Amino acid sequence: MEKRATFSNLWLAAAFIAPQMLLVFVFFYWPTGEALYWAVTLEPPFGGSNEWVGWLNFETVFSDPKYWNSVRISIAFASLATMLSLVIAAMLALFVDRRLPGHQLYKFTFFLPYALAAPSVGLAFRFIFSPDAGFVSAINRVWPNLWNPALDGWDAFLLIIFAQSWKMVGYNFIFFLAALQSIPRSVTEAGAMDGASVLRRMWDIQLPLIAPTLFFLIVINITDSFVDSFGIVDVTTSGGPARATDLMVYKIYFDGFEGKDYSLAAAQSIVLMLLIIALTFIQFRFIERRIHYS
Amino acid sequence: MKRSILVAAMTMTTLAGAAAQERTKFEFWYGLTGDLGEVVANHCKLFNESQAKYEAVCTGQGGYDKAEQNTIAAYRAKQQPTIVQIYDAGTLNFMLSGAIYKANQFDKDYGLNVDWKSYFPGIANYYATTGGEMWSFPYNSSTAVFYWNKDAWAKIGKSEAPKTWAEFADDLKALKAAGVACGFALDGDTWMNLEQFSATNNIPIATQDNGYGGLSAELVFNKTPYVDHMKNYKAWLDQGYARIQTTQVGKNLVQAFADGSCASTITSIANHGTVKNTQVPDLKWDVAMIPVLDASKRTNSLVGGASLWVMQGKSKEEYEAAAAFLKYVTSPETGEKYIVKNTGYIPVTVKGFELLKSEGFYQDPKMAGREVAIASLTASAVGPNSRGIRLGNFTSIRSELRSELEAVFTGQKDVQAGLDAAVERGDQILRRYEQTYKGAALP
Known part of the structure; x- marks a missing residue:
């Protein structure tokens, strides 16, 4: 006799998943469908006469050197911000895990930045890093014009990387700490008895054991830098100077909402969506599978 | 609150x-x-x-x-x-x-x-x-007017605002020699730099009467005296006569003028009250019509x-x-x-x-000077180049030019190359707009 718990009533099952399906449809498939439709037509701002144009919007996007510039910047931004944020978060977590004095307080405060919305982070960083009036202006008093994100593209780019990684450090920290604390103490203690120093134990025992968490965080961080960096860019640099911080998501906003070219923005967001799907797929499919300790 | x-x-x-x-x-x-x-x-x-x-x-x-x-x-x-x-x-x-x-x-x-x-x-x-x-x-x-610091100009023995851009260039040189650290505050905003400059000097920005003639207009500002005007701006920045002031730098045009750190700027008359309310106490200043190329041929501002x-x-x-x-x-x-x-x-x-x-x-001493804006708006009969700008998706065109100007002012690009690029991209925006409204006649 088979013993399997199955629903023989399909309608009941459908009724149970219907609310979720409805949510997914309303908040994901519907907007995506609309964006797809706009991407293959020319949509006037007030609606009305859309004209079918096929691939024209995508051709316009791909033949635009400024778009490729934006793609390059976005990729550099995502990798650098992710790296910086993960390195700092891992360091903080390793030290808190060693239960240094005051670690409870650190645990709490390190997480705080993640609770801030991106625009508030941007605003804070704009003030702190303002070349005339901010805390960092002290540097300019010693070396004039060394730091000026309003005029120097590199400075502006660094500024948004700092802001993004600062925002994500808290989130990464919590995950790293949880992972570190799930490592059996006996493993590190055995290492200590074999004479491995603190740093050696971190490098050879703890870090390899938290690798699955690390790869999970890489996915989350890269996705976040692609889609959630808008608030920071909008408040600190507005994509400037001279497009040095014109991330893909900011360009979509500008072309769509400021420029009122909904079709061009829709085509770009389809491209961004495919890119995120591809990145996530690659990372989960190939990288995460290989990291497996048991 | x-x-x-x-x-x-x-x-x-x-x-x-x-x-x-x-x-x-x-x-x-x-x-x-x-x-x-x-x-x-x-x-x-x-x-x-x-x-x-x-x-x-x-x-x-x-x-x-x-x-x-x-x-x-x-x-x-x-x-x-x-x-x-x-x-x-x-x-x-x-x-x-x-x-x-x-x-x-x-x-x-x-x-x-x-x-x-x-x-x-x-x-x-x-x-x-x-x-x-x-x-x-x-x-x-x-409309845009010229804000100038009377004390700074007194240092070079002048009691009147410059009327032409050539005179202004000489004043900037003299101001620098007289020890004024920043003679002129500027930014990449195209409303003052391009639009008001072109209108007051009767220079077109685009064909078809700046777009009033139809959606097929094309930008021309990379072939007009505007190019030389921007070359001057760049030269003034390089020679230390002028300075870029934006919110991102720390102080925008109005703030840099009101606290006396820059001796002049060009911005909207709407900021007249703001300057009065936020100025350092002893700042003596006034507004004047923005300089033009030829004072006898001034046309109305936008x-x-x-x-x-x-x-x-x-x-x-x-x-x-x-x-x-x-x-x-x-x-x-x-x-x-x-x-x-x-x-x-x-x-x-x-x-x-x-x-x-x-x-x-x-x-009223607090309001004195505001009539300058009316004088500037009514300086001449409205002509095809001073009527206005009716270009599709003009916000994006402004942004293209602004980005190019930022690159030009910081020395990443030559003036002509920057303006050529802005015109090329601006024209693409206009063609897309024309296609989006295919069949619609410009009213």
Whole structure:
């Protein structure tokens, strides 16, 4: 006799998943469908006469050197911000895990930045890093014009990387700490008895054991830098100077909402969506599978 | 704080309304923010208190661009307001939208009796269709003027503002020699750099009369004296005569001028009040018309600001209420005078200007100098190059040019190469716009 718990009533099952399906449809498939439709037509701002144009919007996007510039910047931004944020978060977590004095307080405060919305982070960083009036202006008093994100593209780019990684450090920290604390103490203690120093134990025992968490965080961080960096860019640099911080998501906003070219923005967001799907797929499919300790 | 005042004001008006019969309500959305937004909110309150039949429900949208975006989104969801304040650059989108109730038609249908001829030609022409019809009501208007520090100019033995760009260049050199660290504050904003420069010197920005002739217009500003003008800006920056001042640098143009760190700048007359209120105590300054290439051939400068649009698809009762409101906020006595007294904006009609003059408004030392803006707007008869700019998606074109200017000013690009790139990309934007509105005739 088979013993399997199955629903023989399909309608009941459908009724149970219907609310979720409805949510997914309303908040994901519907907007995506609309964006797809706009991407293959020319949509006037007030609606009305859309004209079918096929691939024209995508051709316009791909033949635009400024778009490729934006793609390059976005990729550099995502990798650098992710790296910086993960390195700092891992360091903080390793030290808190060693239960240094005051670690409870650190645990709490390190997480705080993640609770801030991106625009508030941007605003804070704009003030702190303002070349005339901010805390960092002290540097300019010693070396004039060394730091000026309003005029120097590199400075502006660094500024948004700092802001993004600062925002994500808290989130990464919590995950790293949880992972570190799930490592059996006996493993590190055995290492200590074999004479491995603190740093050696971190490098050879703890870090390899938290690798699955690390790869999970890489996915989350890269996705976040692609889609959630808008608030920071909008408040600190507005994509400037001279497009040095014109991330893909900011360009979509500008072309769509400021420029009122909904079709061009829709085509770009389809491209961004495919890119995120591809990145996530690659990372989960190939990288995460290989990291497996048991 | 602001919100609580607003809420209080709204509850008060609501209570007053409930006591005095059912009022007809309609929605008005505005784009101005900060102090200026409060002036508009108060204008609504004054209207609501002035009569008992109608009630304007006024909502700030948090910026001119947001006001346009939100109106578009609301219209698509059939939730649009009855009246909306839209900035100059959004004019063409609204004209082509098919979503508006034309102002001149509305005037006829609801008996507003607007004296269209009384609008200053520079203002009327800017907002009018190619055929000269007004489809919106000019509300808050400004133009660019030259702000100059009298003490700084006294150091080089001058008591008058420079009239030409050549004279200004000499002054900058002398100012530098006299120890003024920053003679001129500038930024990448195209409204002053490109648009006002071209209008006052009778130079085209685009073909087809800057776009008034049709959607097929092409940009030309990379082949006009504007190129040399930007080369001068670049040279002044390199020689230390001028400085870039933006919010991102720490101080914008107005702040850098008001605290005395830069001796001159060019910005909207609407900032006149801000400079007066935030200046360092002993700063002696004045405003003048912006310099031109040839003082004997000055043409009028362009208007900036916003106008009020009536939207389609509302009930007759709401339109009647809206008509009463528009009558109130556009009349010289209750409209223009209120706006001019509480902001740096200028009157939009000859009648409003005369009224203020007769009341001695411009004799008040705090307001003195604001009539310069009127003189600048009416410096000549309105010609095809000084009428205005009617280009599709002009916000994006401005942004393209701004990015290129940023690259030019920081030395990443040659002036000519930067302007060529801006024109090339601007033309692509215009062609896309033309294709999006294929078959639509420019009104």
